[in-house]
Amino acid sequence: MAVVAIALAGCRLPSFGSFDAPTTQGQKTYHLWQGFMVATLVVGVFVWLLIFWAVFAYRKKKKDGEGLPKQTRYNMPWEVAYTIVPLLIVAGLFYFTVVAENQVTQVVANPQTRVTVTGFRWGWRFDYTDASGKVLASVVPPTVGQGYPQMILPDHEVTRVTLVSRDVVHGFYIPAFDYSEYAQPGLLNKFDFTPTRDGVFDGKCAQYCGLRHAQMLFTVRIMSSSNFHTWLSSQEAKVST
Template identity: 40%
Template sequence: MPEGITEQAEVVQSLWNGSWIAALATGAVVWGLILWSVAFHRKRKNSQELPPQVRYNLPIEMLYTIVPLIMVSVLFFFTARDQDYLNEMSGTPDVKVKVEAFQWSWRFTSETGGKKAEVVGVPADNYEQGPQLVLPVGKTIEFDLVSPDVIHSFWVPAFKFKRDVIPGVDNKFQVKTLDKPGVYAGRCAELCGVDHSRMLFNVKLVPQAEFDQYIATQAGAQ
């Protein structure tokens, strides 16, 4: 997976790693039990006798009922905990970004300190050619997702998180960016028509001073 650039991405990565470890451990136990059954409870080649036939075994039945319930409950707990964290909304984000997804590009309107900057894109062949969303490092960013036509999905792989953009649905989320300046790819992750594959953009993380200059320049030009 790509390197995360938000605090929320680190939480998603931790949940992902834990889920894989739990899945592999469960798989190892299941594979071991299958191999044990094959080795010790198979019909012998030169014997007409069947292996011991067991119809009921209450302790084992309780075990394979209770253990999966415990496993699912633990996974549910960590998933619900992290989901609540990912959906938390601060009342005072540092930057608000209205994300308008349309066939087949993006309009980003950033607002901070009473100033706005708007960027509108067109279908692109690679993410460098798409519209660029400039954000400051180390700040809380609120995204407000809207669509005037069909369902899209706002996805920045480095966020390790995506959110659908649904017409008529108020869909917001926040992230806290890390101190990792750079340019990161983004795209629509929901099939939305003929040019879906060209619905690309990029996110540029910059120091606060550079972001302030960018906002001032864009606001003055509009």
């Protein structure tokens, strides 16, 4: 059933409340979600049909006397079947989840762009570096009340995000990407984003971290690779002067 569900996920299915993510990684999660929802619907409709069939076929009729009707129990083949079939369904969902998670967390050896994202009370900063760790550009939060910082990503290129926290645990969450990751002090969480279309998306802290947690907002802008690299070089000039 799960196999059918995942196969169906390739078609134009509704989003079922999730986001049609603008990254190849987010697409894996998106399709997993669609597969889960189709599997859920198949099971749900099957159960509803059984319920309505039982309600109508075994309703109390005129010819039935008083008292309980014939009681049926201990049907071994059926009991074994309805134990094993759900176990198989859960095993299938588990399998596809592991496959999708591995695809989402897979990192390439040589990403074109690297950005260190630092969460702190209460904001985010984005430091673009080269492979050696030299800072090429920094996006820091504007002064309070002057808007929120923006992380810029190049389209159709791999960007390695190294996520860290300066103080407590924060949640780096971009709903439209179908992705969330903890920013933890003393830990470097690494993952890749490979954007597939331009746009601006909202991000926020998803882990309650104190008084101004609600102000830990940011946006993500995906722009063409050429525009991105023009922007990056203009920032490099600023950093070096």
